[in-house]
Amino acid sequence: MRRTVHFAVSPRLTALLGETYRQTEAALKELVDNAWDADAGNIWVTLPAPLTAEPIVVADDGSGMSPHEIESEYLDIARDRRSTKGEYSIHLKRRIKGRKGIGKFAGLAAARSMRIESVCKGIRTVVDVDKGAILNASHDLEQVPLPLTETEASNAVNGTVITLSNLDQALNFPSADKLRTLLIYEYGRESGIKIYVNGRVLDVEDLPGETESTSASLPNAGEVKIRFTIAEGKLPKHPGFLLRVGGKVVGRPQWFGLDKNQDIPDALRKRVYGEIEVDGLDQVVTADWGALVENSKAREEIAHLVAERTTTKLKSVFTREMNLQQARLKQEIARRLQNLPEHRRAFTETALGKILTRFYGERQDRIDTIASVILDAMERDEYWQVLRNIDEARHGDVANFAEALHQFGLVELTLMVERANGRLHFLSDLDALLVNPSTIEIQMHKAIEHSLWILGAPYHLMSSNATLKGVVERYTDKKYSGTRAAKRPDLLLNTDPGEAYLLIEFKRPTHPVSRADETQAQVYADELRELLPAKPIHVALIGGRRAAKSNPQNDPPNLKVWSYADIISRARHEVQWLLSNAAPSH
Numbered sequence: 379m380r381r382t383v384h385f386a387v388s389p390r391l392t393a394l395l396g397e398t399y400r401q402t403e404a405a406l407k408e409l410v411d412n413a414w415d416a417d418a419g420n421i422w423v424t425l426p427a428p429l430t431a432e433p434i435v436v437a438d439d440g441s442g443m444s445p446h447e448i449e450s451e452y453l454d455i456a457r458d459r460r461s462t463k464g465e466y467s468i469h470l471k472r473r474i475k476g477r478k479g480i481g482k483f484a485g486l487a488a489a490r491s492m493r494i495e496s497v498c499k500g501i502r503t504v505v506d507v508d509k510g511a512i513l514n515a516s517h518d519l520e521q522v523p524l525p526l527t528e529t530e531a532s533n534a535v536n537g538t539v540i541t542l543s544n545l546d547q548a549l550n551f552p553s554a555d556k557l558r559t560l561l562i563y564e565y566g567r568e569s570g571i572k573i574y575v576n577g578r579v580l581d582v583e584d585l586p587g588e589t590e591s592t593s594a595s596l597p598n599a600g601e602v603k604i605r606f607t608i609a610e611g612k613l614p615k616h617p618g619f620l621l622r623v624g625g626k627v628v629g630r631p632q633w634f635g636l637d638k639n640q641d642i643p644d645a646l647r648k649r650v651y652g653e654i655e656v657d658g659l660d661q662v663v664t665a666d667w668g669a670l671v672e673n674s675k676a677r678e679e680i681a682h683l684v685a686e687r688t689t690t691k692l693k694s695v696f697t698r699e700m701n702l703q704q705a706r707l708k709q710e711i712a713r714r715l716q717n718l719p720e721h722r723r724a725f726t727e728t729a730l731g732k733i734l735t736r737f738y739g740e741r742q743d744r745i746d747t748i749a750s751v752i753l754d755a756m757e758r759d760e761y762w763q764v765l766r767n768i769d770e771a772r773h774g775d776v777a778n779f780a781e782a783l784h785q786f787g788l789v790e791l792t793l794m795v796e797r798a799n800g801r802l803h804f805l806s807d808l809d810a811l812l813v814n815p816s817t818i819e820i821q822m823h824k825a826i827e828h829s830l831w832i833l834g835a836p837y838h839l840m841s842s843n844a845t846l847k848g849v850v851e852r853y854t855d856k857k858y859s860g861t862r863a864a865k866r867p868d869l870l871l872n873t874d875p876g877e878a879y880l881l882i883e884f885k886r887p888t889h890p891v892s893r894a895d896e897t898q899a900q901v902y903a904d905e906l907r908e909l910l911p912a913k914p915i916h917v918a919l920i921g922g923r924r925a926a927k928s929n930p931q932n933d934p935p936n937l938k939v940w941s942y943a944d945i946i947s948r949a950r951h952e953v954q955w956l957l958s959n960a961a962p963s964h
């Protein structure tokens with residue numbers, strides 16, 4: 379039977395159609411979501427081979443739609459199905475994903491024609507939708523004719539096939555890998571559904587990262603296969619190992635003891651996304667298929683295998699990433715360590731290693747802050763007294779020794795917390811200096827000179843440099859003597875962590891930094907450059923604020939203008955973060 383049907387448009391449509399899909403893959407996920415809502419057990423997505431005119435096909439074996447449902451539900455645009463059909467799917471009680479009633483149009487974001495073919499209870503219905511016609515009708519969607527045919531299909535199984543053809547060449551060609559990644563985050567842990575993209579079912583390997591496969595034959599558990607990916611970038615939603623017995627999912631993902639392993643930092647563990655497949659273990663699965671029986675030998679064997687096969691891999695990823703993270707810091711750390719007496723150096727290195735391990739996975743600028751605080755602490759004498767006491771305890775009786783070792787891990791943290799608190803005090807003092815109207819540049823200069831960490835990333839590890847200080851003093855002494863002495867600028871020269879020097883000019887806190895100040899600072903830099911030709915000189919001006927007319931967008935690339943207040947508040951924020959994360963119980 380042939381007839382013509384029409385869209386039904388709800389008033390919410392205009393707002394909803396404004397939505398766009400950034401990627402074709404995200405649009406295709408809408409069609410997968412629809413199949414999920416229709417209780418499909420299998421979904422097959424077929425993408426065209428590159429540079430062909432083949433269509434995209436999304437097929438499912440879900441409930442399908444009767445001709446009436448197509449007309450009253452599918453074509454009813456912007457209808458919220460949950461308001462009439464509830465939050466859960468009819469047969470499998472899945473939580474419904476559809477909410478806006480426009481997902482169907484996602485297909486048309488990528489293609490010019492869409493065919494809906496659905497079989498339900500022995501009737502096959504086909505509707506064709508043409509994007510051109512819809513666009514032309516922009517405000518009168520109800521008038522667009524949609525040819526519908528209805529045929530008998532008594533032996534066909536229920537399900538829906540969406541075919542998208544005449545793909546939009548301007549859009550990125552849909553990538554199977556991208557689509558898999560998108561789908562694995564959402565559907566990777568669901569039971570009762572298999573999603574195939576170009577014939578291959580979704581798998582832990584589809585999560586970006588390194589994948590490992592391993593298997594063993596165990597006395598009680600039988601054949602066990604473990605596959606896991608250590609995710610890179612976005613974290614998986616449900617990390618851990620999902621257990622399947624004879625293909626059927628048992629409960630939620632679990633750790634099998636990996637969460638008790640002190641050597642694996644939490645930040646790394648949460649990136650583990652794995653599956654364990656076991657055959658013929660039905661008798662040790664609890665009646666509700668929620669878990670393996672707690673004390674079963676099979677469970678113990680599996681946990682043992684997980685520990686054996688995953689820890690080596692995790693530790694090697696950990697070491698590699700730690701090295702990478704510290705590579706950038708190494709040069710700066712080495713420079714600061716050089717200034718320490720020999721016996722402190724080795725200890726400082728170990729302490730840094732321990733602390734940085736503990737903060738593994740943190741952002742780079744935070745790691746820099748931590749390293750800078752530790753180095754700071756190690757440069758101070760009072761901490762060595764604490765450490766010496768611990769060291770002496772080691773040579774005492776066994777109980778003392780054990781106690782000292784126990785504390786050992788906490789010592790570095792305690793030092794760090796103390797130092798961080800010291801920094802907060804310093805920042806309050808600096809604040810007080812800043813608000814005092816009689817403060818002049820030399821006072822700010824003196825206060826900041828030995829606490830250059832206050833400048834934040836990437837200057838965290840910068841320490842004052844006596845040689846450069848000498849160069850600047852000779853330069854200013856010579857140029858600004860006698861009657862010019864009153865004009866003497868407050869300059870500090872240092873080695874930038876990159877391949878440059880950083881020349882800072884301090885202004886008084888009441889002084890707004892103007893373009894004239896910038897030009898003058900650049901003249902100092904030019905003149906100093908003649909004395910230090912080896913590296914370029916970057917310039918920073920620190921003052922009360924920027925003069926109203928000077929727009930930061932017009933700053934030359936190697937010049938920065940900072941305000942004391944901003945510097946202090948950013949530094950305080952960093953230290954506070956450190957304190958809130960460094961509590962020994964963390």
Ligand SMILES: Nc1ncnc2c1ncn2[C@@H]1O[C@H](COP(=O)(O)OP(=O)(O)OP(=O)(O)O)[C@@H](O)[C@H]1O
Pocket residue numbers: 408411412413415416438440441442443451452453457458459475476477478479480481482483538
């Ligand atoms: N593959 C399918 N199998 C069965 N019914 C479907 C299928 N795809 C769509 N439908 C029906 O058509 C309706 C409209 O789908 P559409 O994706 O436009 O909206 P939605 O899923 O309700 O909401 P959303 O816009 O949030 O996706 C669905 O609610 C569902 O009833």
Ligand SMILES: [Mg+2]
Pocket residue numbers: 408411412475476477480481482
């Ligand atoms: Mg939908």
